[in-house]
Amino acid sequence: MKYIVVTISDTSNLDAKKDLSGPEIVKFMGKENILLGQEIVSDDIDKIISVLDKWLEIDDLNLILTTGGTGIGPRDVTPEATKKIIDYEIPGIPELMRVKNYSNSDYVSLSRSVAGVKSKKLIVNLPGSVKAVTENLQIVYPLLKHAIELINGNTKH
DSSP: OEEEEEEEOHHHHHOGGGOOHHHHHHHHHOTTSEEEEEEEEOSOHHHHHHHHHHHHTOTTOOEEEEESOOSSSTTOOHHHHHHHHOSEEOTHHHHHHHHHHTTTOGGGGGOOOOEEEETTEEEEEEOSSHHHHHHHHHHHHHHHHHHHHHHTTOOOO
């Protein structure tokens, strides 16, 4: 998979060294996937949309993983930004993340992560904490390649 990581955090936007979740995604994705870029943006809906739109212009890209801004705080606007740009949602991906994580914490019910498709590219919102990023990637990673194949018209099973 060819992917990018977008960290959405006011704190990390001011000091990139504080971004722990973005690098954790890159580590998890390993060498079998190709990282095309990484960016940090503040919790501002217009800035998030602008960054996502910029990366969506890359033809080879097929996956955008965001981290942060998926909670219920006043600055948590990643789901709204994602919904504004996607062509359609894939609600089962964040539903699966929530269902599988209920055994770890009831706080997962406060997650508003979204997954969807724009221009044949899959976008998945992940939480902002390193622990939650790893837990959620372990859950959805096995689905990502197949989802991307389906999005691109490879529907033979």
